[in-house]
Amino acid sequence: MPEFFKSLDTKSVRAGEPSPRVGGAIVTPIFQTAMFERGDETGYDAIPYIRLNNTPNQIAVAAKLRSLENAEAAVVTASGMAAISTALLTFLSAGDHLLVQDCLYGGTHYLVTDDFAAFGIEFDFVDGTDPGSWADKLRDNTKVMYLETMSNPVLRVPDVKAAAEFARSNGLVSMIDNTFASPINFRPCEVGIDLSLHSATKYLNGHSDIVAGACVGKADLIDKITHRLNHLGGSLDPHAAFLLERGMKTLALRVDRQNSNALFLARTLERNPAVASVSYPGLESHPRYDLARDLFDGFGGMISFELVGGVEAAERFMERARLPINTVSLGGVETVVTRPAITTHSAMDREDRDRLGISDGLLRLSTGIESIEELIEDFKQALN
Ligand SMILES: *Cc1c(COP(=O)(O)O)cnc(C)c1O
Secondary structure, three states: OOOOOOOHHHHHHHOOOOOOOHHHOOOOOOOOOOEOOOOOOOOHHHOOEHHHOOOHHHHHHHHHHHHHOOOOEEEEEOOHHHHHHHHHHHHOOOOOEEEEEOOOOHHHHHHHHHHHHHHOOEEEEEOOOOHHHOHHHOOOOEEEEEEEOOOOOOOOOOOHHHHHHHHHHOOOEEEEEOOOOHHHHOOHHHHOOOEEEEEOOOOOOOOOOOOOEEEEEOHHHHHHHHHHHHHHOOOOOHHHHHHHHHHHOOHHHHHHHHHHHHHHHHHHHHHOOOEEEEEOOOOOOOOOHHHHHHHOOOOOOEEEEEEOOHHHHHHHHHHHOOOOEEOOOOOOOOOEEEOHHHOOOOOOOHHHHHHOOOOOOOEEEEOOOOOHHHHHHHHHHHHO
């Protein structure tokens, strides 16, 4: 059936709702039941059960996300890391090899570097911005290529189209963590990426009150992931799914506002003499600005920046700023700030941090939906 809802605004609100409506309910009710009366389903995966990822709240969220990313299928998971680990462990087994971007979300970095050896899975880091270097790392047993749309925390943008083509021509499954962009700014399957992964904890839910994740992409691949997820057990609870569905109804509105607030803040920071450098893909000074403009509809809410005074100035900024809350998560309606070297990336070797440009004084900002005038005023007084 062709898609009836066309724009991202309309899809955010309406796509995926149960049809016919359950008892006429406008909002998908919370199906707080672990068991369902047995019907005519055949096979283990079809038994209606929360862990088997086939219950009404899980289906409604997955259908909305599938529609938003213009993809064939989706499945929701208990966390972003459940989505990432399950997707990787669906297409990688003992003896396989992974090509993975060298600048990753902390949890994914630790999964690959700490845990994969025990599973017999090998990996090589690649520079996502240098497609010419990828073929050298390719092996006969390479099965997956893994990227992030905007790397955390320095916001590098890899050559996504080149990666999709490289994976296709070498028989690899291509995966991208699209958390930072959200479907409003970028839909990876539209440029030929096989699987888009999300921490729904962040922009998709947007209200900093649940942990959830999702895998979106080709139907046959999502079927395989769901089968593995059914065994591994990282399934989303119905109440969290209900909150996520509610959060996603305002996704387009929130992300549009976060895009514009972040662009304005990034430009303001760049002009402030107390600021040494700003990394935001929407700034002309960003090394991947042209690529970001080609790929994205908006540049997202994440900014990282360094102050002239280094660590000391960064700490002073966090103390003095009243609006940005000092915390590690991101993507919510509130503006938050963290210093990755002592939080999200503290377990990474200093050598790795230096190589990736994560200095001790680097600050990572997640822009919320507050008034831009008040944000600017607060930043100015805190930097003064
Ligand atoms: C938060 C985050 C994750 C992990 O998600 P959880 O929901 O915390 O498990 C993965 N990737 C990125 C880019 C994230 O920001």
